[in-house]
Structures are given as C-alpha cells and as structure tokens.
Amino acid sequence: MPEEDQGWIRTHCARMDHGGCSLLVQVENNRIVKIKGDPDGFLNRGYCCAKGRMSAEKLTHPQRLRYPLKRKGDRGEGRWERISWSEAIGEISRQFTKIREEEGARAVAFCQGMPKGLEHFVLIRLANIFGSPNVVATQDVCHAPREVSGVHTCGFYPVVDFHQKSELMVLWASNVTETNEEGEIGALAMEQVKNGTDLMVVDSRRTALARKARYWLQPRPGSDHALALGMLHVILAENLYDAGFVEEWTHGFEQLAAHVKQYTPERMSEVTWVPASLIREAARAYAAAHPAAIQWGNPLEQNTNNFHTARAVVSLMAVCGNLDIPGGNIQANEPPLLGLGKFVRADLIPDKRKEMIHAYHHTIPRLMTVPPAYFKKAVLEGIPYPVKGAYMQCTNPLLTYADSRKTYETLRKLDFLAVSDIFMTPTAALADMVLPAATQFEFNDIGHYGLGHGYILARPKVVDPAGECWPDIKILNELGKEMTPPEYWYEDYETFLEDVLAPAGITYDQFVQKGHLQGQERYRKYLEKGFRTPTGKVELALSTAEKFGLSPLPVAEFLHEKEEKDFPLVVTSAKSPLYLHSSYRWVDGLRKREGGPVVQMHPDTAAEYGIREGDKVEIETENGSIVQVARVLEEIHPRMIYAAYGWWFPEEPEQGLYGWERSNFNMLTTTKALGREFGTPDLKGIPCRIRSVPAGNDEKEGALLPNNEVE
Numbered sequence: 001m002p003e004e005d006q007g008w009i010r011t012h013c014a015r016m017d018h019g020g021c022s023l024l025v026q027v028e029n030n031r032i033v034k035i036k037g038d039p040d041g042f043l044n045r046g047y048c049c050a051k052g053r054m055s056a057e058k059l060t061h062p063q064r065l066r067y068p069l070k071r072k073g074d075r076g077e078g079r080w081e082r083i084s085w086s087e088a089i090g091e092i093s094r095q096f097t098k099i100r101e102e103e104g105a106r107a108v109a110f111c112q113g114m115p116k117g118l119e120h121f122v123l124i125r126l127a128n129i130f131g132s133p134n135v136v137a138t139q140d141v142c143h144a145p146r147e148v149s150g151v152h153t154c155g156f157y158p159v160v161d162f163h164q165k166s167e168l169m170v171l172w173a174s175n176v177t178e179t180n181e182e183g184e185i186g187a188l189a190m191e192q193v194k195n196g197t198d199l200m201v202v203d204s205r206r207t208a209l210a211r212k213a214r215y216w217l218q219p220r221p222g223s224d225h226a227l228a229l230g231m232l233h234v235i236l237a238e239n240l241y242d243a244g245f246v247e248e249w250t251h252g253f254e255q256l257a258a259h260v261k262q263y264t265p266e267r268m269s270e271v272t273w274v275p276a277s278l279i280r281e282a283a284r285a286y287a288a289a290h291p292a293a294i295q296w297g298n299p300l301e302q303n304t305n306n307f308h309t310a311r312a313v314v315s316l317m318a319v320c321g322n323l324d325i326p327g328g329n330i331q332a333n334e335p336p337l338l339g340l341g342k343f344v345r346a347d348l349i350p351d352k353r354k355e356m357i358h359a360y361h362h363t364i365p366r367l368m369t370v371p372p373a374y375f376k377k378a379v380l381e382g383i384p385y386p387v388k389g390a391y392m393q394c395t396n397p398l399l400t401y402a403d404s405r406k407t408y409e410t411l412r413k414l415d416f417l418a419v420s421d422i423f424m425t426p427t428a429a430l431a432d433m434v435l436p437a438a439t440q441f442e443f444n445d446i447g448h449y450g451l452g453h454g455y456i457l458a459r460p461k462v463v464d465p466a467g468e469c470w471p472d473i474k475i476l477n478e479l480g481k482e483m484t485p486p487e488y489w490y491e492d493y494e495t496f497l498e499d500v501l502a503p504a505g506i507t508y509d510q511f512v513q514k515g516h517l518q519g520q521e522r523y524r525k526y527l528e529k530g531f532r533t534p535t536g537k538v539e540l541a542l543s544t545a546e547k548f549g550l551s552p553l554p555v556a557e558f559l560h561e562k563e564e565k566d567f568p569l570v571v572t573s574a575k576s577p578l579y580l581h582s583s584y585r586w587v588d589g590l591r592k593r594e595g596g597p598v599v600q601m602h603p604d605t606a607a608e609y610g611i612r613e614g615d616k617v618e619i620e621t622e623n624g625s626i627v628q629v630a631r632v633l634e635e636i637h638p639r640m641i642y643a644a645y646g647w648w649f650p651e652e653p654e655q656g657l658y659g660w661e662r663s664n665f666n667m668l669t670t671t672k673a674l675g676r677e678f679g680t681p682d683l684k685g686i687p688c689r690i691r692s693v694p695a696g697n698d699e700k701e702g703a704l705l706p707n708n709e710v711e
C-alpha cells in the first residue's frame with residue numbers, strides 16, 4: 001500500500017452493483033469516514049463511483065433495521081415487536097418445520113435476489129439440506145439466459161475479455177461504465193478505447209458510450225434476436241466467417257446458413273428499426289475485426305426471446321472465430337476453489353431436477369433456480385403443488401418481480417414469510433418476521449465466487465455490524481443448526497470462507513493480504529479436449545434439441561401487433577447509475593442526486609402528447625399504469641420511452657407500503673406470456689401509451705419528487 005494510504009483498510013466494493021472496485025476505506029472509532037478507489041485495483045485502477053463513495057451511509061442510517069422484528073398486527077399494518085435472535089431463529093424453524101411436516105419440504109421456498117456474496121450459496125445449501133428443491137431467484141431475467149444458453153451452445157459461458165486488447169469491442173445492451181455488470185468495470189473497457197480499440201454500441205438509447213462509438217445501432221427494445229440473426233445472415237451470405245474454425249469446430253453450420261437466409265437485413269430492419277445498411281455495416285465490421293469482443297448485457301435476457309438472442313449472439317462469436325481467444329469472448333479459468341456443487345451439498349438432494357417447481361413447466365435443463373413467475377403460480381394456484389412458506393434474503397420482490405400486483409397477492413397468501421434485509425422495504429413490511437442483516441463492510445465475505453469470470457475478490461470486514469445485525473451467512477448457519485441436522489453446519493460461520501479457499505491452499509487472512517485470486521490465463525482450451533458439448537463442437541444447431549424440446553436454431557419471432565393504435569409507444573428501462581434496482585432510495589446522498597422516478601422521452605414525443613419537462617406523466621400498458629415525471633431529451637428514440645425502474649418512497653408510511661404501486665415499473669409488466677426456456681417475462685420493449693396528468697387533477701396523488709433535485 002502506498003505510504004499516503006497508511007491507516008486505510010483495503011477491501012472490495014459490493015452490494016451497490018455487482019461490485020468489484022478495490023476500495024481504500026478510512027475508519028475512525030469503528031465508523032467509516034472516507035472511501036476512495038484503490039489505484040492498484042485489479043479491475044478499477046483507482047476508479048470509484050458515487051454509489052461506492054456513499055456506501056457507508058447505509059450502515060449508520062437512523063432507520064436501518066437493527067433488531068429482529070415479529071409482526072404484531074395484520075400483515076402490512078406496520079406493528080412490530082422486537083424479539084431476540086434466539087426467538088427469531090426458533091420461530092422460523094418451527095414454522096418451516098411445520099410446513100415440511102404437513103406439505104413436504106418443497107412447500108418452503110428459499111428466495112434470493114441479485115446474489116451479493118457467499119450468502120447466495122449458503123442459502124442454496126440450506127434449501128438442499130432442508131430438502132426443498134425450490135430456490136427462487138431472479139436469474140430468469142439475469143445471468144441464466146446468457147450462461148445456460150452459452151453452456152448448451154459451446155460448453156461454457158462466453159464472457160468478454162477486457163484484460164487483453166481487442167480490435168473491436170461491441171457493447172451490446174450493456175451500459176458497462178454505469179452498471180459494472182458482473183464486475184466488468186467500465187474503466188478497463190475505456191482504457192482499451194483510449195488505446196485505439198474500435199467501439200460498437202448496440203443500445204436503444206444514445207448513451208455516453210454510444211456517443212463515443214464508431215458504430216451505434218439503436219434497436220427497438222426486445223428485438224435484439226432479430227438484429228443478431230440479420231448480422232448472421234450478412235456474415236454467412238458474404239462469406240465473411242472464419243472458415244477454418246467453422247470447418248473444424250462447429251456443428252450444424254450448413255443448417256444455420258440455410259436457416260438465416262430468410263433473415264435479410266431489409267426484413268430485420270422492419271422489426272428492429274435499425275437501417276438495413278447499418279446492419280450490414282455492423283456485421284462486416286464485426287467479422288473483419290480480430291479479435292473482437294462482445295460485452296453482452298442484461299436487457300438481452302429480459303424478454304421472452306432471450307434464448308434465441310443468446311444463441312444467435314454466441315453463434316456470431318463462434319463463426320467469426322472469437323471464442324476463447326485473447327481479446328475475444330472467453331471461458332474464464334477459475335482459480336482452484338471448492339466446487340459449487342460441493343459447497344451447496346447438491347449430493348443431498350438427488351431428485352432436485354425433477355422436483356423443482358419449474359421442471360413441471362419444461363424449462364431448459366441446467367436452469368436450477370425457480371423463475372419467480374412459476375413460484376407465484378405455485379403459491380397462488382398450487383401448480384404444480386402448493387408452496388406455503390418462504391424465506392427471502394437480499395431481495396425486494398414487490399418491486400423487482402414482473403407483475404407487482406400478483407407478487408402482492410403471493411406475499412399475502414403465504415402462510416409464513418421471513419425476510420432478511422437491512423431496511424424496512426415494501427416486501428419486508430408484508431412479512432411475519434424481519435431479520436436485520438449486517439452488510440458490506442461489516443463482515444468477512446468473498447466476492448464473485450461462482451460468477452464465472454475467473455477471479456474472486458476479498459471483502460474483509462472493516463467495522464462492526466450496527467445494533468444486533470448479523471451477516472446473512474451467520475443467520476443461515478444458525479437456522480441450519482436449528483431446522484436441519486446440525487452436523488452440516490459450523491460452530492463459526494466463517495469456516496465457510498476457509499472451505500472455499502482450502503483447495504487454493506490459502507487461509508482467509510492470506511487471501512485478504514493478496515486481495516484477489518485469479519485463474520490462470522489460458523486460451524483455446526478446446527484444442528485439447530474439444531468443446532464440452534455432446535458433439536465436442538460449438539453447436540450452431542443444438543444436437544440435444546429434440547431431447548429437450550428446444551428449437552435447434554435461433555429463431556426470430558416478432559409479434560408486436562399490439563403496438564398499433566392503442567399502445568403506440570414502446571417502454572423500456574435501464575439501470576440507474578445511482579441506485580441498485582429498488583435499493584437505497586433511502587440513502588440521502590444518493591436521493592439528493594436523483595430525487596424521483598423520471599420517464600425520459602424525445603422532444604417530438606413530448607410535443608405530440610402535450611407534455612413538458614417536469615410534468616407528471618401516466619404510463620399505461622395492457623397490464624397497468626404508473627406515474628413518473630417527464631424529462632425531455634434527444635437521446636431517446638421518438639417511438640420509445642425510458643421509464644425509471646425500482647421506485648418506492650421510504651419516506652412515506654409503512655402502512656401504505658411506502659407507495660409501492662405509484663411509480664413501480666413492474667406494475668406495467670405481466671407474466672401472462674413467458675419464454676419457454678427460462679420462464680422469463682417481457683421487461684423490456686413493452687407497448688404502452690402516455691398522457692400528461694394535469695396538476696391538481698391527479699388520481700394518483702403523492703409526491704414524486706420529494707427532494708426535487710433531479711440532475
């Protein structure tokens with residue numbers, strides 16, 4: 001550590017996005033006084049964003065949850081009784097054990113939001129040991145579609161290689177400088193661009209990155225599968241592919257070539273709104289550059305077509321010879337760590353694949369977490385069997401699951417709901433028991449384990465937890481001892497950290513000294529043993545399609561008839577640079593910078609609907625309507641609007657569940673149509689209409705901009 005940084009503790013940022021920046025944290029009297037980026041950071045080289053700098057504010061917030069709470073009145077009434085940890089653990093254990101006795105272990109679901117650290121895997125372990133196959137997660141809209149489609153196609157999850165120079169970098173539905181998706185911190189990408197790497201951005205709005213790019217494609221949200229297929233058409237029709245690689249290492253090339261003939265740029269242009277000439281230009285540029293890397297982002301997963309999109313994008317990487325080469329899309333090599341299966345004790349639940357709720361709905365093999373839409377169906381309709389109890393950690397489903405009204409009904413219908421969070425949320429307010437979690441900076445954790453990017457990060461504790469807060473790992477360890485055979489659990493939960501690191505031959509303390517652990521840099525692993533698919537090749541046509549009832553080739557279906565006159569616009573969203581999903585609206589430093597839910601639209605759109613900057617706007621889809629505040633700007637396509645996602649109002653009364661309905665994007669979404677492979681609903685690209693809500697005539701009353709300091 002440089003001399004001027006003496007007295008600072010080094011750790012890695014977490015829980016403000018996917019985490020990853022190495023931070024230097026200054027502590028006085030068990031309180032964090034300053035946070036800054038670590039110039040030696042492996043992923044960030046000194047960078048630290050506003051969320052990172054303000055992340056300590058959450059630890060000391062006066063309204064933070066500090067003690068276990070048990071509900072006194074009706075659900076959502078806001079009346080709680082403070083109880084001890086032993087009472088809380090005992091009561092949860094009794095409730096879940098009762099459900100298991102009456103309905104079977106599978107009637108208890110274990111729900112996780114965006115994974116934040118080891119707690120995700122300890123939760124799966126608890127479910128497995130308890131005997132429930134049902135771990136519910138938001139993976140249907142995050143990570144699984146890319147990862148599982150990748151594994152089916154080429155035997156691994158092809159991630160971008162920002163650590164080696166690429167000739168062309170494609171940021172496809174990825175706003176990586178603001179979201180730091182999966183730790184792919186934009187700083188590394190930008191360094192390449194500065195050093196001459198060409199940039200192509202495929203983004204439905206003109207982001208700061210799009211402005212820097214040589215090529216910018218602006219697809220209609222939800223049409224990326226059609227765009228990728230149009231690009232494949234050009235590359236195959238014009239013989240621009242890597243013939244050597246295709247010949248030796250792909251399966252089904254002829255089938256794919258014949259199949260994509262129908263997807264001409266002209267046809268795809270009608271669907272994607274991207275000019276045919278630009279589809280051609282982009283395809284040619286991607287094929288000509290070597291190596292070329294695609295950072296493929298999360299919106300590609302957030303619609304019912306996600307399997308086809310992911311398959312088509314991996315096919316592009318493959319036919320252009322960009323798989324597992326430096327500066328391309330690689331199979332990251334993990335350091336030697338405890339395998340995930342061992343960690344979660346998968347051996348104890350051999351029938352999980354058959355028993356989990358979504359097996360009934362014939363989702364793709366390898367999807368191991370229950371899509372929320374099917375969890376809700378089980379609770380509400382008993383399909384395929386009833387679910388009566390749920391444990392939720394690190395998640396706020398009332399805001400983050402599609403179709404919030406149904407989520408509300410689901411939470412109300414559960415016989416027993418326990419929620420672990422750091423703050424009272426609309427979801428926690430509906431629980432029977434609320435547990436106060438310790439969070440980032442308050443306990444020892446390991447970051448990025450199981451994420452598939454080839455490294456893990458040390459997140460040592462720097463201050464003691466507030467009040468009686470416990471780390472989730474500890475809560476789960478104690479619950480495990482109480483409601484499952486105690487021999488699977490530890491005296492001290494930190495033993496889990498040592499277990500993960502043992503195969504690498506280091507202790508947690510040694511790991512903290514190192515800061516991170518990285519796998520070896522090795523490329524073209526397929527040369528030794530082939531690709532890990534049934535044919536040993538990249539399966540452009542899936543050899544297992546029939547067996548699993550999947551489409552062998554990526555298909556572009558585009559059925560947006562509803563767009564017509566009733567719902568003439570398309571609504572989508574992007575992550576806010578200042579918040580994580582629905583989290584942290586209560587952190588004052590962040591709230592001052594983005595005070596309320598803002599819907600962005602083009603000046604022409606605003607003019608057409610008589611809307612001015614700052615007006616309240618009602619956004620309506622077939623499923624529901626919400627109100628947000630208009631911001632007018634050129635960056636948005638005139639036929640699209642960008643609504644804010646994740647908004648609730650922590651300053652409002654708990655009894656009204658903090659105004660959870662008023663501006664919540666997921667009031668607009670539905671789970672009526674789901675992608676067959678992952679059970680994914682459409683979150684992006686939804687037909688909608690808008691109108692200005694006249695001042696003083698507002699049926700959805702309530703302040704939208706309490707601090708009124710929109711930046």
Ligand SMILES: Nc1nc2c(c(=O)[nH]1)N[C@H]1C(S)=C(S)[C@@H](COP(=O)(O)OP(=O)(O)OC[C@H]3O[C@@H](n4cnc5c(=O)[nH]c(N)nc54)[C@H](O)[C@@H]3O)O[C@H]1N2
Pocket residue numbers: 015112113114116138141142298302393394395396397399400401402420421422423425437438439440472573580581582583584645646665666669683
């Ligand atoms: N319409 C729409 N819906 C979406 C998305 C979208 O783009 N549009 N995005 C989807 C995606 S990509 C994802 S990953 C999901 C995310 O879904 P969620 O993970 O449910 O999202 P958050 O709102 O961040 O909820 C996290 C909760 O964890 C709490 N928390 C923070 N730190 C800790 C901790 O250490 N311990 C505990 N126990 N709790 C903690 C926070 O206070 C917060 O209430 O949402 C999905 N839903």
Ligand SMILES: Nc1nc2c(c(=O)[nH]1)N[C@H]1C(S)=C(S)[C@@H](COP(=O)(O)OP(=O)(O)OC[C@H]3O[C@@H](n4cnc5c(=O)[nH]c(N)nc54)[C@H](O)[C@@H]3O)O[C@H]1N2
Pocket residue numbers: 016017018114142172173174175176178179180181182202203204205207219220221222223224296297298299300572573574575576577578579580581684685
């Ligand atoms: N600040 C912040 N960082 C985050 C998060 C957060 O909530 N806030 N969430 C974390 C999580 S869990 C995830 S999954 C990642 C997601 O991070 P990203 O993958 O970057 O996802 P988004 O920000 O949702 O969208 C990326 C870009 O896609 C564009 N876009 C929207 N719809 C479409 C579409 O249909 N097609 C195309 N081509 N472009 C579209 C948006 O304009 C946006 O610029 O971020 C992580 N990091």
Ligand code: SF4
Pocket residue numbers: 013014016017018019020021044047048049050051052053179180
């Ligand atoms: S970019 Fe992400 S990891 Fe880095 S400081 Fe900001 S929130 Fe933390």
Ligand SMILES: [Mo]
Pocket residue numbers: 114141142143298
């Ligand atoms: Mo996500």
